[in-house]
Amino acid sequence: MDVDETNTVPELSVSVDGVHWHPAGADIETSPDMLLAAGEVPLAEAKRLAVERFLTLRQGDGTLPHIYNCAV
DSSP states (O other): OOOOTTSSOOOOEEETTEEESOGGGOOTTTOGGGEEEESOOOHHHHHHHHHHHHHHHHHHHSOOOOOOOOOO
């Protein structure tokens, strides 16, 4: 299964690269599309970015993604 922001609910993750949509995408080299913001980002701003992207994605067709149970 391909894991991306369209089929996962946000699970804010922080790495040395920045803040990411989900731990499964917290690798900038393999999942650059899941990066919410690079560098040091205040957690309040990271949360705002995740909510904003989630709502924008949901406006596309109104559906909610299935919960992806990862082992990360």
